[in-house]
Amino acid sequence: MQQWAVLRGDEWWAGPVGDGDHIDMRGSTFYGPVTGKSESSRAAPSPTALSALPAAPAVFTGREDEVAELLGALDPGVGGGSESVVISAVSGLGGVGKTALALCVAHAARGRGWFAGGALFVDLRGYDDVPVTADQAVLALLRALGVGDADLPPTADEQYARYRAELSSREPVLIVLDNASDPAQIAPLLPGEGGGHRVLVTSREVQDSLPVRQFRVDGLTPDASRDLIDRSLRQYEPGDRRVTDEPEAVRQLAELCGHLPLALLIVSALLRRRRQRPVSTLVGELRVAEDRVQALRAKGVDQYGKELSLRPVFDVMYARMEPELARVFRLLGQAPGDSIELKVAGTLTWLERERLEPFLDELAAVSLLTPLPGGGRWVMHDLVRVYARLVAVEDPGVHEDVAQARRRLLKFYVKLLASAKTHVEGIAEEEPQNYFNTRERAVAWLDSERTGLLEICHWTDGDDKGRPDSLLIALYLDSYLLLRRAFDDWATVTKAAYEAACRVHDSWAEARTSDAHGLALFLLRRFEEAETAHRRALRLSEDSGDAEVQTMAWDHIGITLVALRRYDDAIDAHTRSARIAAKAGLVRHASNARVNLGAALGSAGRMEEAQDAFEEALAVHVELGDKRGEIAARDGLGTILFKLGRHEEAVTAFVHALGLCAESGDWHRRANIWNNLGRTWRKLGLHDEALGAHIRALNWYVFFRDRLGETSARANIRAALLQLDRTKDAQSVRRQALDLYRKFGDDPNITELPNTHP
Incomplete structure (x- = not known):
């Protein structure tokens, strides 16, 4: 036996x-x-369930989609249980909440009864000064599996074999490998035999060398950011109502944190420490901080023992970069706006596309850039951009490289913006360097670069010698911002440009930027301020003898005086503008002034004189081939003919102007003309046609967010409905129109852009 x-x-x-x-x-x-x-004296490992997971995050919100997607990947039932191991890797910027997401998902999976064999967790500390090696991690995992020290095999290879053997005898196990920085930390810890095991890895870097299903985690939404702050405060003190009481301050605070969960937890800790102070005080401190990344730190540690400080997270990533990659990172951080175009990246780094793209790919792989769908554009997180600029400032050895990059970028934008402006204004054939084939492409480029262009208007060229390129960019943006009716933005950049011109004592630029600022103020209905800015431009241009700026300033003063109902003074101003332009040979400027003179004469009731002014201007614009000027002249002429009771002729003028608008893409003026055409058709008894015209105008006004135009269109729709005996519908529209009148002003006539000068 x-x-x-x-x-x-x-x-x-x-x-x-x-x-x-x-x-x-x-x-x-x-x-x-x-x-x-x-x-040994310690009991042998038992194939019963075990759990080595840290606690689930105490405050967790805004990741419903990510949780659902990860649970779908971890489900042992997926694939019929045929796979022995399925690996999921979560990557993202440091501080984006990868560990919290992984632990939330792991606990949810266990709560569903998955992974009867247990759950294992190890923090690989991949970005610490001394990361945990796979050899060290396997010892911890073996102990968690019940293997005592006396039973540990003597060599690493034998320990890995024992680890795989222990897992092979178990029911499905979930293994969470947190904070990995190197595939070498992960690969030896993957199970061997045994069905249904799942591995969940978190890392700041994409694990593209391993057979993983990759997930990328970005910042939270604004609503989720607000909820995270609110829950963090009320968990500490249930009666804390600061998030509810200060919604705007909380919104700004979340923006300053870049919606990054670690930053949000830090400001929550700061608010808990200063629980008697409003949120707005912290917003003010962060807004003026020289180093916002460094300012985002709080005493103590988080739930998992991690330091509540943002800068060390970024410092580690920067220290790991090779010198060339670090240079590209610093220079890309100088890019304005919320995304970086490939041409902008090339201009900043002075690298050809073939050399540049591998660096962009590497920065994306370590979560410092995010490629946008469609290719050709990347996003750098706001706080990462702040950090990139900071390290460039802190290192004197790179200052000149950075300064040259910024100067190159300014000149790049000046060239492209000058070309785009000609397309927006419909005079691209006059531009010797045409970078855009069509107006649509020019406008699409402006739309994509808008945020960056607005930011770069506030740059200086460093030594402020000569005319700053940032000033020219502000001036070249006028036509585009008018097209997009971004009057607040235009007022902001023209003010910055005027200040830049004063700083470098450029009298020509002072006059031109002051005049542009006045026009922006006019469109914001700040008429007295607008007149002041235009008269300042006039004085400066008279001192320098600049006839062109004198012409524009007088014309814009006239437009403002019409809005102030000072019609005689306005007529005088437009007459002066036309006279100065004609004497200086500025034919288009003189004709523009005649268009605006016609409008002023019409407002003063001098209809025959107004008609003469419009017809004279129309002939000049047709001869010049200036479609914008021709549209303005035909629209103005139609308005005067309407007032004179010559409705059929007015319809002809309006219809002709509509066709020109379609050719030039001037959709906002087209909305005004549809509105005028509808009024004319009503006078002719064509009420159905009139209603259709006013509805077209309303749709365009709503699209352009022109509330005054919308108000006028609704008032006209009401009138058309009454003439069609649709009284109930008319009453409803009247209420909407009155609400808009009360909110946005009582003069629906100032909805049209003035006939400005190129």
Whole structure:
């Protein structure tokens, strides 16, 4: 009979196989085969469930989609359980909440009854000064599996084999490998045999060398950011109502944090420490901080023992970069706006596309850039951009490289923006360097670069010698911002441009930017301020003898005076503008002034004179091939003909102007003309046609967010409905129109852009 023997401590126990009695065999002689097993004083690992997961995050919100997607990847039932191991890797910027997401998902999976074999967790500390190696991690995992020190194999290879053997005998196990920085930390820890095991990895870097399903995690939405702050405060003190009481301050605070969960948890900790102070005080401190990344730190550690400080997270990533990659990172951080075009990246780095793209790919792989769909554009997180600029400032050795990059970018934008402006104004054939084939492409480029262009208007060229390129960019943006009716933005950039011109004592630029600022103020209905800015431009241009700016300033003063109902003064101003332009040979400027003179004469009731002014201007614009000027002249002429009761002629003028608008893409003026055409058709008794015209105008006004135009269109729709005996509908529209009048002003006539000068 085969016998067995077991070493327990320092005593042998033996007996026949299958016999339940234990026999003391010390000092015995064995005859026949004996099976021996060494057993330590610690119990052998049991194939029952185990859990080594840290607690789920105490405050977690805004990741519903990510949680659902990860749970779908971890589900042991997916694929019929045929796979032995499925690996999911979560990547993202440091501080984006990868660990919290992984632990939330792991606990949810366990709560569903998955992974009956248990769950294991190890923090690989991949971005610490001394990361955890796979050799160290496997020891921790073996101990979690119940393997005592006395039973650990002597070599690393044997330990990995034992680890895989332990897993192979278990039901499905979830293994969470947190904070990995190198595939070498992960690969040896993957299970071998056994079905249904799942591995969940978190890392700041994409794990593209391993057979993983990759997930990328970005910042939270504004609503989720607000909820995270609110829950963090109320968990500490349920009665804390600051988020509810200061919604705008909380919104700004979340923006300053870039909606990054670590930053949001830091400001929450700061608010808990200063629980008697409003949120707005912290917003003010962060807004003026020289180093916002460094300012985002709080005392203590988080739930998982991690430091509540943002800068060390970024410092580690920067320190890991090779010198060339670090240079590209610093220079890309100088890009304005919320995204970086490939041409902008090339201009900043002075690298050809073939050399540049591998660096962009590498920065994306380590979560410092995010490629946008469609290719050709990347996003750098706001706080990462702040950090990139900071390290460039802190290192004197890179200052000149950065300064040259910024100058190159300014000149790049000046060239492209000058070309785009000609397309927006419909005079691209006059531009010797045409970078855009069509107006649509020019406008699309402006739309994509809008945020960056607005930011770059506030740059200086460093030494402020000569005319700053940032000033020219502000001036070249006028036509585009008018097209997009971004009057607040235009007022902001023209003010910055005027200040830049004063700083470098450029009298021409002072006059031109002051005039542009006045026009922006006019469109914001700040008429007295607008007149002041235009008269300042006039004084400056008279001192320098600049006839062109004098012409524009007088014309814009006239437009403002019409809005202030000072019609005689307005007529005088437009007359002066036309006279100065004609004397200087500025034919288009003179004709523009005649268009605006016609409008002023019409407002003063001098209809025949107004008609003459419009017809004279129309002839000049047709001869010049200036479609914008022709549209304005035909629209103005139609308005005067309407007032004179010559409605059929007015319709002809309006319809002709509509066709020109379609050719030039001047959709906002087209809305005004539809509105005028509808009024004219009503006078002719064509009420159905009139209603259709006013509805077209309303749709365009709503599209352009022109509330005054919308008000006028609704008032006209009401009139058309009344003429069609649709009284109930008319009452509803009247209420909407009155609400808009009360909110946005009582003069629906100032909805049209003035006939400005190129």
